[in-house]
Structure formats: C-alpha cells, structure tokens
Amino acid sequence: MRGSGSTRPRTAPRGIAFSGLALSMLLAAAPCFGQDPPPDTMAEADTLFRFPVGGVVTAGPVIAAGRAWLLSDSRTLYVLTVDGVAIGKRVLPDRRAPFIACDGYGRAVVSEGSAGIALVNKAGQEVWRADLGAAPASAPAFASDGRVFVAAGTSLLTFAPNGTRLWLDALPAAPSAPIVIGPGGGPAIGLADGSVCLYPPDGGVSATLALGSAPVALAASSDRLAAALSDGRVVVYRPLGVESGADELPDAARLGSRPIGLAYCSDGFYALGANGTLLAIDADGRERWRIDVPIGSGQALLEAFEDRVVVLTKAAVRSYGADGEIYRTLRLSNAVSMPAMAPSGAVFAGGADWILYAYRFERPLSAADAPSISPLDYEAISAVAREESYWSIAPYDDSIVMERLDYIENSIGSSTISGESRNSSLYLAAVALGMMEAPFGSGPAAAGPSPRGPLPRIAACGLLGRMGLPQAVPILVDVFERDPEPAVQAAAAQAVAKIGLDPEGRALGAFARATERRLDSRTAAAVIDAIDGLYRASGALDERAGILALVRIFGGDYPRDLRSRAEKALLRVSKAR
Template identity: 30%
Template sequence: MKSGDLFVYRASGTILLSFVLILPLHPASAVEEASMPSAQASWRKALGARIVGPPAAQAQSVVAVCDDGSLRAFGISGTELWRYDSAGKALPHLARSREGTSYLGLADGSLIAVNRSGRELWRRALGGPLVQGALFGFDGRIFAFAATELRCFTPAGFLLWRRTLAAPPSCLAIPDAAGGVLVALRNRCLIRFDAFGGSSSVALEAPVLTIAELSSGLAAVALPNGEIRAFPSIKDGATEAGFTLARLQGEISALGALDGKLAYLLSDGVAGLLDLAALSAGSMGAGSMGTELWTGAAPVPSSANSALLSLDERGVYVLDDKGAAGFAWDGRRLWYLGIKGASTLPAFSDDGLLFSGGNDWILYAYRVEERIRTGVASLYGRAPLRSYGLSEPYPGEEIEDPYRFEESAVDSFLAAVEERLRSGEISGDEKDFSSRLRAIASATIDSGPSAQATHPAVLPFARVRAVELLARFASREHIPFLCLLFEQEEETLVRAAAASAIGTIGVDPEGTAMAAFARAVFPPRAVRDERLLVSLTSSVGALCRFSGPPLSDEGIRLLVALAASERPSRVRSRAVTELESLMQ
C-alpha cells in the first residue's frame, strides 16, 4: 500500500473517503503501481436486508443472497432484474452455472435452483446444510457438499450419486482439471472425486489450509508451516507422496492457479506469483521448486479461508471483505480498493466491476477496471474447455454383444437402469449406460444408404423408454444426439420422446435444440404430426423456464407460432398454457 490509497468507509448508508499513510509492507519486493480506481461507487442499491454471502457475478449481471431469504439480481448498470424469496433462512453459499442458474442453500439442508429469470426450478434435500457454494462439472452437473457428504445432481435436479465423507472439509473444495472435484478433509486426507463418483485419496501429515489445481493436473496444498506442497497423483493408500513447491514466510490464506502459474496470498497481505512451467514440462519430483516471479502488497490482511484469489488473462485479483486488489501478470499492482463495513467477500466480474455488500444493507458496484475479459459471452457464462465424452459422434458405436439387443435383454437392461436412477446411484456406470441407451434409442437410424444393421431391430416402445431414461442423466452432452434423433428418426413416437427428453434436460446453452425445433415449426421442413408438435411445444416451454432469456426469447417466438389458429387444437392449447406459465 502507498500513501494516498483510498479507503471506503460505510456508516449509515453514507460513503466517507479518507486518505491514510501506511508504510510499505515489503519495500524490497515493491512493484510499480498503476493509478487507483475511484472509490466512488458506480451505483448502489438499498436491499432492505443484509447480504450474507459473496455475490455471484456473471454475464453482465450479479446475484446476491440476503439474510431475509431473498435472492436479488441486478444488471451491471444497476437495474434490478428480479427478486426471489426462498421462504427460509438462506446460507452464505451461492453459485451460478454457465446458464445463469443460481444455486443456494437453506439452513434446513435444502439446495434450491433458481433460473436466470428468478423462477424456482427445483429444490432437493441434502444430508445437511451446504458448507460452500456448489461446484460444476463440464456438462453442468452440480457437486454439493454438506457437512460430511458430497452429492452430485444433474442440472434438472436428478441425483446421480452420493458419497459419505470421513470428516468435514477443512477448506473450500475446488473443481479439478478432469471435471471432478478436489477436497481436503479435517482428518488430513486429500481426496479427488471424479465426475462419476470414483475417488482416490492420500493421507497427509498436516492439516490443509487451502488448495489449488494446476493445469498440469498437480494438486497444490498450503500447509500451516508456510509450505506449498504438490501431488502429481493421488493414489489410495499413499501417504505424503508429494513434493515441495515453495516455502513461504507466513501463513497462506489463499491459492490460485492458471496456465502454469501459482498465485498465493499470505495473512499479512503479501501476494506473490510462482512460475511452474518447468514442472508442467515434466521435471517433477523431490527438490522441484517453483520460480518466484514477484511479490507485492495487496494489502489485505487475511486469515486462512477468509480471502479468495481470482486469476484470468487480465491478471491476479485478491478479494477480501476488507478490500480488493488487482495485479498485472508482470507484478504491477493495477489498483487497490479498501472497504470498511463489508458484510462479506466482494465479487469481481468479467466486466471489470467489483460488487460488495455492506452491513448498511446496500449493494455497491465499483468500476475498478476498464478491461473486459476476452471472449466473454454477454448472454451465458464461459463454455467448458473439455467434455466427459458421454455422447460420442453418432452413429457407429461399437456393439460388443449383439444379443443384448434381443427384446428380453433390452427389457432387463432398461429395468436395471431405471432402478439405479431411482436409487440415485448411477456413479461409474454412467458412460456405459449412456452408450447402450443411445444404441437402443437409435436402433433404426442408418449412417447412409450402404449402412448395415449392427444389431436386431428394437421395438419402438423400448426405444422410447431408452430415450426417457437417457433424459434423466440430464447431461447437456446428450443434446446433439437427441437433436439428431428428433430430426432424422422416422418413428414419430421416438421423435416425440427425443423432443421431450431435451425439455427434461432443460439446458441448451448453444441453442442447438431450439434451432432444431425452429426448423420443425417453420417451412420448408415444418412437421404436421400433432403428437410430435405437442411434445415439441412442451419441450420449448421447459427450456424457456429453465434457461430464461435469451433462450426464452426465441422459445416464445416458437410458442406464439404454435399457438396460431391454423395449428391443431391440442397444439394451440399446449402453446397457450406454456406461454401463460412463462408470464407468471
């Protein structure tokens, strides 16, 4: 910090500016500093309640959860978008998926999904109250931690699996590079869960303060003695199998990683950056150490788990309830904003705004950067860089046993999958089940005029059941397959089931399904079958309710066309019902 840094004090809803003189914390490591942002809020909104957890900023909007159980959404210019009342005591744990769905927890152990228009989609009972915000997999699946349990849900609220933890988490769990989660427990155990419920663990000799996942797949943990230790692999039964990345002088409050760089924040407000490029290249092992690129004063004194580090292509950002700071990748401190009277950690948006909730029941927005993240979509969050491979390019799946497509074998398999879904324990069989369900559902579609059947024909009823079960996996990775089935299948019942399945999954961030539906509604490929149009109409309504705008804007256009007088009466009636539900 330097003389002249601006602090923001909050008292009775009034902002007071004060200049303070503080000596640099680490003169030897001081870096060049850019000009400070204005401490005057760009806008503020009185909420009538106190914000209890960090706001969630995404796609030109911000959502905050308040102590009256409400969830409030605002645009980046301060316009109130909607308000949702949970009718319960809200916990300070809020997260938003790529589609803009907000997930919040209640003290009674409920997990609630609220779409980007403020409509409650579903609520599920957990094994106890949430202990942190939900985490998300590549396909939007939700990882929810209660005190000693981890549950995995689909975006539509179906339970895929649950795992009991031997002890509560010792710090915030994080998504890992493979689409699973990494968590450290209070019993000094580090566990990696994959997306399908599989796990591996390593026993540590000291408790973990905070963790980070490196792009190379390394798990980095901060220990109480100031050591950052790395684990290239986590194997069951292993004990302390890692190596030291750095030994720092002080307690580590937070870690963050991006592109071979590891950022850290110490409890005295010193931030730093380590270069791990050599480790990513394969020179890992005893004696491997990261190269320190720079250190600088945040300055935001913090204890473990009371601050966050956020890294993107613009730089390294320190977020604490006492203030926030931004550093360029070369170590220059770009800005610092000190905050007094904050009720929780702030949130930094892709648009360069810092959102902070005050004990004065006001949400503040500060313009701290003019730079906007590259490649930011204005309507949805960032797309995942990888997938789980749940829906390989169709057709041409390998069929190991053609007899499993005999009628009795198909019925037995479908019954087994349905029972596993009912019990909420699909876990490691999800890929195999998905592949076999796709093969059953698409039993009559050929890849071309010369294609030959690879298995016996499957009855339409069984194919419909396969599509319905596939929908309950609710992975967005199945959307392209279902769209193909909807557009190319000859059997109307199966086409209608594919349309309904898309609505059950509920997400269509790329607009693939809505485009397929539009081709079926408007010439030259408009369909006339009443059953198919009714299923399509219901699916469009479901997508609109789940995703909200902008997907719902296109969906409403389709529903209006389906409600036209020339449509069959059942189709018109369904379209009107769906339109009315969207207006509620």
C-alpha cells in the same frame, strides 16, 4: 468522503469526477475508494451503478455468467446483470445464507433450511430442491456440464443439473476445504485427516493423496492439483489416475502462515496467507515470487485472471501483475460485505446504506478455463455400439436392449450409477440413435434404425432425460430430427424438457424448424412441453426460436386443446425476464 481510485504511478489515472453536495452526502454512506500511491495519481472513482437491496448484504455478491447474485437481510435474493439490470428476485426463509454458488448457465444453488439446497433460475424461481441429510460443509462446486457436487456430513453427493441424484460416496474423514473441480472434471475435496480425494466426474473409486496436513484450500488446472495446507505449505500434484495416485512436484513452497486463499490462472498458482503473504507458484510447484499485501483483520478473497491476481477485503481491493507489481488499489469504507470482482473489471460491494455499489476498477480480464468433462461424441457412441456387438449375440434385439435399459433405470433410481454414468450415457445414445450393430457374420443389416422397434429408442430417450446431463441434448436433437417414428421424436423432445438445458440453442432451433410443417398432435404437445420446460429451468428468454415454435402451433391447424396449451405456454414464457 469522496470516492477515489489509484493506479501504478506510470499509468494515467482513469475515471470521471463527481461533484454536487447531494452526491457527496450520498457517497459518505457508501463503500468508497481510497488510494495508496502519491496524490498526483488520484482519480475519482467511476461508479457504474447503485442498486437498493432493502437491507444490508448478508451473502454475496457473487458474480458468474454475467450476473450478480446477493442476499440482503430483508430475506430477498436479488439477481442482476453486471450492468445493474434487475432480472429476478426471490424471498428466502432466512436473512443469511452460508453460500450462493453459481453454475455456468446463469443459475445458482442456495441453502434451504439447515440441511437442504435449492437451485434457482435467472428469474429467481426455484427449479429443484434436495435434502442432503446434513448441513452442507461448504458451497457446492459445479462441473463444466452443470453437475452439482456437495459435501454434507461425511458424504459427497452428486446431482445432475435437473436435480437427479446421480451418486454419493462416504468420505473417510470430515471435509476441511471446499470442493473444487479437479483435473478430469470431477470433484476434489480436502479432508481433516490430511488427505485429498480426487474423483472422476462419474464417481467410482477416488484417488487419495496423503498430504500430512489438512488442506485449507484447493485449486486445479486441467492437469495439476494444488493444495494449501494448514501448516502453511503449498503443494502441487500431477494426478496420474486412481491406481497410480499422483506425482508431488518440487519441494513445497511455504507461506509462513495459515493459508486463506488459493487460485489458478495460466501463469500458475497463487496463494494468500493470513499474515498477508501473496505467493506466486509456477505450474510445477516452484516459487516465483512473494510480496506482502495489507489485509487488515486477515479476512480476504483471492481471485486470479490472465496477467492479474486480485486480493479483495472489506477495506480494499488490489490488483497485481503476473510479476507481482501492483497495478491498482481501491480502498472501501462502510462496506458490509466482501466485495466481488467481475471479469469486466468492475468491483461490487454492499454498503451500510442498503445499496449495492458497482465501480469501474480494472480492464476486462479473462479467467483460465476450468477442467472440463468430455462430450458424448459420435466416435465414442459408435465405439460403445461396436463393443456391444462383440460380446452380445443380438445387441440390436428389442428384448435384450430393454433388459439393459431396465438395469440402467434401476441404477439411476437408486443413485448407484456411480462409475458407469458415462458408459451408460453412451449406450443410451447409441440405442436412441438406432446405432446398435449386428454381430459380424449375422448377415446383412436391415435398413433403418437398430433396434427396429420404437419402444427401446423411446425408453433410451427417457433415460437420457432422466439422467439430466446436457451433453445428451445434441444427441436428442438428432433423434428428434432424424428418427422416422413420431413417438420417438416426441420422446426426444420430452427428454430435452427433463434435462432443462439447451446450452447452444440447438433444441429450440430444431423445434422451430419442425413447426414449419404440421406435426402430429403427440409431437406438437411434446414440443410445447419441452419449450415450456426449458424456459422454466432457465428463467430467461435467451433464445427466441422457442417463441416462434409456440406461435406456429398456436396459430396452426391443430386441435383446440393443443392450441390452448401453446397459448398458455406463450403467456408463461413471455413473462420470463
């Protein structure tokens, strides 16, 4: 069997021809391409790479952040770049996994046993694991800042990117649809009682939408939530807030069968039915067009990009334009896993011959941005500090601040910070930065950070690290570079290590700049541990500034034990792939 691909008749064929008896025999066992249009549009499939995986693919491939993740029945989890370079692998206890869910930092959550999950870094190393108390209902969803939302039994649990459990809530019914990130950046989940619960990212009271039929799939934009229901309807809502609920936009479109997929892009929403109906809906819920798509047995995936919607089955991959016109068709044979498509336009599929194949299929495409969570900006931090000065007689006093920090620490420890995590983060940032203000009329403010004592600022840094949210990293970098107390600087570095993420490389850059001069031993040790912790959590050397900082400490005028500590960290991070 030869591999082939097809495009719209008016589009010139793309690809390169393959020849040779050996290659023909190899492709006979591989997932191969076929065509629908007339023979004069046929082009040989362009195979990007082949990667042996030691068994048939049982989970994945899943594509995210430039990486492909998959599990083979050899119990091996593989991590590749989308160019086919192996960067990590891990042996799992089971041959199959119900899901592989990827975050935006090149890491993934996989199931662990019957009721657990584990976060794995780019190198395949475990970062943390959690016992959910019940089997996960579906794959977790990741917020824009890496928070993990997962439903287990009738509970919704939320973990920070470093594994800290932030909050949980009891669901009124069993889940009926996988969790997605809804408008506002929090989780939205469909329930078997015919409702959808839409939560703020920090938890608290959810907005509940009664739909009259169990949701099968959800999709969201920054200001819209769409639900594909088991009775075949597809409804679009504009959430108005917890108290106001939501506006249901125009009459629901109908698929005519049970939905099996729902996706969003800037053109609106797309829904796929089990009968092969592909339905396009605008952002206000009005039907734009519908076409019939061959999906064989009814198992299919739906993905939406700018100007393209793609339907994937084990037998074929088809891309359509925003007007419903077919662009490209590829037919697969001997594929044992559902294929996946990368934004680069490549299609990945696991073959019966224990090989992962990557094929050129579409031009590079872009997906719509997911709803995001607001950062911890200085304006919001200042507002919280001012508010404290309105009702507290001494918001800058060390003892009063420590009482508030104790309350926040207890809330984090008991996972009851739901609904308060943003305000708590802003307060912690204000304390760590020394921005607490004296009440009006209390006299001139003293120079330097407020609170004056280093202990509250150290404690605030520690709690920001324990909460594990990467929005705090820029704040901690500023504390590290600006606070006059070395103990506070060290606490800020240690907090970055606890968070385990440095999305923009700001922390590693700050550590490299700091080591241009000699640091006190405590701060230098904290810098070593922070760099080591960041690399352990990431599993890759994406930012080399941390290496420079370690080299400077290792070769600097520091005690022998500190230089030895830097050397060991250098050896560890140098082995990361």
